[in-house]
Amino acid sequence: MRRLLWMIPLLWAVATITFFLMHAVPGGPFDQEKKLPPQVLANLNAKYNLDKPLLEQYVLYLWDLAPLKADFPPVKTPDLGVSFRTNQPVQDRIEVGFKVTAQLGVVAFLYALVIGMSLGVIAALNQNRMGDYLGVFFATIGTALPSFIIATFLVVIFSVKLGWFTVLGWGGPPALPWDAPFWDPGNWHIRQMVLPVISLGTLPAAYIARITRASLLEVLGQDYIRTARSKGLTEWVVILRHTVKNALVPVLTVIGPIFAFLVTGSFIVEQIFSIPGVGRAFVRAVFDRDYGMIMGTVLFYAVIVAVANLVVDVLYAAVDPRIRYG
Amino acid sequence: MNLPRKYRWLWLLATIAAVALVAFAACDDDEGGGETPGAGETPPAGERQEGGTLTVHSVEFQSLDPHYSNYIQDITVHRMVWRGLYQLDRDNKVTPMMAEDLPDISADGLTYTITLKSDLKWSDGEPLTAADFEFGLKRTCNPSIAGQYEYVLDASIVGCADYYAALGTEEEPKTPTPAELQALEDAVGVTAVDDTTLEIILNQAQPTFGIIMALWMTFPAPAHLFQTTGDAWPTDPSQLAYNGPYQITEYALQDHVTLTPNPNWIGDIKPTLDTLTIKFVEDFAVADNAFRSGELDEAQVDLAQLASIKTEFGDEYFQQLQPATIGLEMSLTHPPLDVLEVRLALSQALNREEINTVIYGGANVPTTTWLPAVTGGPPPDEFEDVIGFNPEQAKANLAAAGFADGAGFPTLKFTIRDTPTNQNLFAYIQKAYNDILGITIEADVVDAPTRSRKFNTHDFELYPGGWVQDYPDPENWIVGLFNTGGGNNGYECSDPEIDALIEAAQFNEDNDERLQQYTDANELIVSRVCGVAPYYHITNNWLVSDEIVGMKENSAGQDGMMPGDWMAEAWGLKK
Numbered sequence: 001m002r003r004l005l006w007m008i009p010l011l012w013a014v015a016t017i018t019f020f021l022m023h024a025v026p027g028g029p030f031d032q033e034k035k036l037p038p039q040v041l042a043n044l045n046a047k048y049n050l051d052k053p054l055l056e057q058y059v060l061y062l063w064d065l066a067p068l069k070a071d072f073p074p075v076k077t078p079d080l081g082v083s084f085r086t087n088q089p090v091q092d093r094i095e096v097g098f099k100v101t102a103q104l105g106v107v108a109f110l111y112a113l114v115i116g117m118s119l120g121v122i123a124a125l126n127q128n129r130m131g132d133y134l135g136v137f138f139a140t141i142g143t144a145l146p147s148f149i150i151a152t153f154l155v156v157i158f159s160v161k162l163g164w165f166t167v168l169g170w171g172g173p174p175a176l177p178w179d180a181p182f183w184d185p186g187n188w189h190i191r192q193m194v195l196p197v198i199s200l201g202t203l204p205a206a207y208i209a210r211i212t213r214a215s216l217l218e219v220l221g222q223d224y225i226r227t228a229r230s231k232g233l234t235e236w237v238v239i240l241r242h243t244v245k246n247a248l249v250p251v252l253t254v255i256g257p258i259f260a261f262l263v264t265g266s267f268i269v270e271q272i273f274s275i276p277g278v279g280r281a282f283v284r285a286v287f288d289r290d291y292g293m294i295m296g297t298v299l300f301y302a303v304i305v306a307v308a309n310l311v312v313d314v315l316y317a318a319v320d321p322r323i324r325y326g
Numbered sequence: 327m328n329l330p331r332k333y334r335w336l337w338l339l340a341t342i343a344a345v346a347l348v349a350f351a352a353c354d355d356d357e358g359g360g361e362t363p364g365a366g367e368t369p370p371a372g373e374r375q376e377g378g379t380l381t382v383h384s385v386e387f388q389s390l391d392p393h394y395s396n397y398i399q400d401i402t403v404h405r406m407v408w409r410g411l412y413q414l415d416r417d418n419k420v421t422p423m424m425a426e427d428l429p430d431i432s433a434d435g436l437t438y439t440i441t442l443k444s445d446l447k448w449s450d451g452e453p454l455t456a457a458d459f460e461f462g463l464k465r466t467c468n469p470s471i472a473g474q475y476e477y478v479l480d481a482s483i484v485g486c487a488d489y490y491a492a493l494g495t496e497e498e499p500k501t502p503t504p505a506e507l508q509a510l511e512d513a514v515g516v517t518a519v520d521d522t523t524l525e526i527i528l529n530q531a532q533p534t535f536g537i538i539m540a541l542w543m544t545f546p547a548p549a550h551l552f553q554t555t556g557d558a559w560p561t562d563p564s565q566l567a568y569n570g571p572y573q574i575t576e577y578a579l580q581d582h583v584t585l586t587p588n589p590n591w592i593g594d595i596k597p598t599l600d601t602l603t604i605k606f607v608e609d610f611a612v613a614d615n616a617f618r619s620g621e622l623d624e625a626q627v628d629l630a631q632l633a634s635i636k637t638e639f640g641d642e643y644f645q646q647l648q649p650a651t652i653g654l655e656m657s658l659t660h661p662p663l664d665v666l667e668v669r670l671a672l673s674q675a676l677n678r679e680e681i682n683t684v685i686y687g688g689a690n691v692p693t694t695t696w697l698p699a700v701t702g703g704p705p706p707d708e709f710e711d712v713i714g715f716n717p718e719q720a721k722a723n724l725a726a727a728g729f730a731d732g733a734g735f736p737t738l739k740f741t742i743r744d745t746p747t748n749q750n751l752f753a754y755i756q757k758a759y760n761d762i763l764g765i766t767i768e769a770d771v772v773d774a775p776t777r778s779r780k781f782n783t784h785d786f787e788l789y790p791g792g793w794v795q796d797y798p799d800p801e802n803w804i805v806g807l808f809n810t811g812g813g814n815n816g817y818e819c820s821d822p823e824i825d826a827l828i829e830a831a832q833f834n835e836d837n838d839e840r841l842q843q844y845t846d847a848n849e850l851i852v853s854r855v856c857g858v859a860p861y862y863h864i865t866n867n868w869l870v871s872d873e874i875v876g877m878k879e880n881s882a883g884q885d886g887m888m889p890g891d892w893m894a895e896a897w898g899l900k901k
Contacts, residue, residue, distance in 0.1 A: 026779050027772075032774075035816060036813075037480075037806075039495065040473075042494070042495040044472045046493050047470065086561065087391075159618075167618075167621055168621050274581075274605070276581040281580060287775075
């Protein structure tokens with residue numbers, strides 16, 4: 001509970017720093033190539049409260065944001081305001097975008113987990129043989145190549161040349177209309193999913209493969225493995241029950257950060273595949289100086305990262321009883 | 327320790343993922359766009375098959391409100407779903423659209439009486455009346471809407487400027503009462519006399535007002551969906567009504583918008599497509615790949631790949647000259663740029679042909695005129711002898727300004743947006759100036775809003791920039807851009823002769839004389855490098871599937887994001 005309460009000052013600090021940094025950067029939402037006449041600019045500034053002193057704007061923003069007000073009933077939903085460019089509620093844009101980003105992140109996470117752990121296990125069990133070399137090769141390539149390079153190669157080969165997969169968009173259930181259930185397989189289109197998932201998930205998959213391999217090799221050298229073998233257990237039982245289970249402790253510790261990375265770090269992949277996620281909206285908001293969207297998305301990301309870290313901490317405590325949070 | 331349980335969950339998760347991936351692969355459907363094949367010459371717009379789907383490329387619009395927005399991607403969609411009293415044809419001639427005929431103009435040129443076609447309807451079946459046009463125009467003048475193209479109406483319609491300025495400015499804010507605001511709105515010179523008659527009263531007789539009545543900021547508003555003109559335009563397209571050839575039936579944020587034909591469209595050309603989908607893709611290279619893979623039927627060309635795209639696509643590559651001029655803008659209040667000879671030297675040291683070839687892959691049309699030929703200006707090489715590439719003359723001019731061989735010349739800042747093309751442009755010009763004039767420039771690399779802020783606050787020295795036409799009249803190229811104190815005069819050109827010509831031309835009812843005055847102003851602007859040394863006219867470069875008709879055929883200076891998008895009702899699939 002105390003850690004949950006800590007999120008309030010954390011979010012306040014993030015909001016404050018973002019607000020003032022954003023306004024310190026030159027150029028505003030209505031600075032454009034074609035200059036707007038002074039009266040137009042004045043009316044636009046008035047429309048979005050930009051004509052008020054900066055401190056007053058800050059207080060107004062926090063006031064709208066604060067979930068607690070002196071109203072009755074005293075609890076209200078935080079109001080993230082509207083986009084300064086599209087006039088749409090920031091909350092709506094984030095909600096719609098996040099549904100897509102979360103789908104992409106979760107599928108990429110599962111891909112990273114399956115591919116990474118499988119390759120790690122194969123590599124460790126075939127140390128210094130072909131399986132190991134292939135696993136290490138994948139891990140090296142995956143770590144060394146940034147997602148936009150992988151994405152470009154994949155698009156040229158598998159979309160443009162072979163026509164197997166699409167270049168644009170995301171194949172998950174659309175965020176709108178709301179009645180598109182995610183459990184209906186008809187709402188998932190694999191041709192639109194494969195390339196973004198591989199582009200986003202390959203780096204964490206490589207990371208997981210390396211950790212799994214190293215950890216497994218360490219466990220394989222332990223005395224209790226030798227004991228298990230000497231008891232006459234079959235090799236499969238030794239590997240599945242005694243080796244892999246224990247080798248996964250280090251993997252578990254990186255899963256939280258990897259999940260947070262996948263859900264918050266997809267903006268490059270979203271840009272390349274024109275996926276309507278929250279990351280792409282954030283990048284565009286920064287370029288547009290869309291103050292409303294910048295504040296909203298930064299705060300949203302802050303909440304995601306804070307919650308992910310909280311979950312990992314709780315998991316640590318569950319895994320290792322020696323860890324206790326006051 | 328409960329580790330084993332956790333691991334079981336992990337394995338379960340992994341297994342579910344693998345099974346799910348296989349399951350989804352099995353149930354995937356093929357979404358490839360399947361146009362009917364065609365052959366031979368591209369037929370004229372009339373020869374279209376009934377039905378079919380087109381998927382075209384744009385970037386996401388910012389606002390669906392035609393009385394508010396000023397972005398080309400917004401206006402592109404506005405013109406597909408709404409139309410005004412008049413429309414400009416392919417030759418920029420004003421033709422009736424929702425109006426029955428051209429307006430009756432009073433003898434003093436101040437009162438326009440416009441009769442609407444009978445039985446006009448919105449897409450939702452409600453009658454479209456003169457009151458909707460009155461409502462639309464008053465929305466544009468309403469200060470709380472903050473319409474970004476209101477200034478086009480400012481000098482025209484009686485009371486519009488006063489209403490728009492009702493809230494004052496940051497320095498001098500005003501707080502009118504609701505009654506005062508209503509009085510100002512009522513005083514705007516637009517009245518629906520009856521359901522089919524609209525009367526507009528102007529401040530001064532204005533030769534270009536006919537053109538303005540064809541522009542998006544004068545489009546009607548479905549008044550039956552609003553309480554007051556200050557109400558926000560719905561961001562959900564299903565809450566709107568349309569009077570253009572199409573209506574919006576689906577809008578997926580950041581992804582696409584889908585249009586279908588408006589059943590109540592009264593235009594002569596009816597849409598034949600079942601659906602027209604506009605996909606939002608910011609990166610043109612991505613869009614080109616989507617064109618290659620068949621996901622898009624039309625895409626803007628990534629200029630960095632122009633040469634290879636021309637070779638790769640042959641007839642599917644399409645180029646259209648745009649009424650837009652780019653040049654080297656110079657802040658006249660920053661010495662030594664206040665000296666004419668310095669500005670001439672900087673212009674004459676620019677090899678426009680080479681810049682176009684080396685930096686832009688030949689995508690543009692080198693020029694020495696500000697006002698383009700398509701809007702009544704002279705041909706691009708008209709002022710070659712005056713400001714065109716001439717290294718010897720450039721050196722002589724710099725020497726005449728007191729900076730022989732660049733001695734004593736200060737280092738000038740060259741403010742650019744952070745793109746590879748701009749970096750190349752800077753490197754090229756830096757070398758040219760150093761080699762020819764012996765002077766140094768340094769790059770001031772910033773992002774787009776910062777760069778615009780610098781221009782608008784006169785915080786720059788050299789600035790590659792220009793103008794894209796809003797409406798096809800020389801007035802749009804000169805008024806506000808080169809008169810002293812003009813809203814878009816960021817380079818601070820202030821020349822009594824240019825001011826006098828602009829003042830004489832702006833409300834001159836003798837059209838020939840008016841156009842001549844603008845031509846003369848253009849010559850003075852160029853020969854005195856009054857803020858800008860033009861170097862090229864922009865072209866738009868597209869990929870258009872050869873299964874489409876009505877795009878290339880209708881491509882003109884009015885094009886927005888796609889060829890011929892100003893009359894998208896003529897688009898269709900080849901028969």
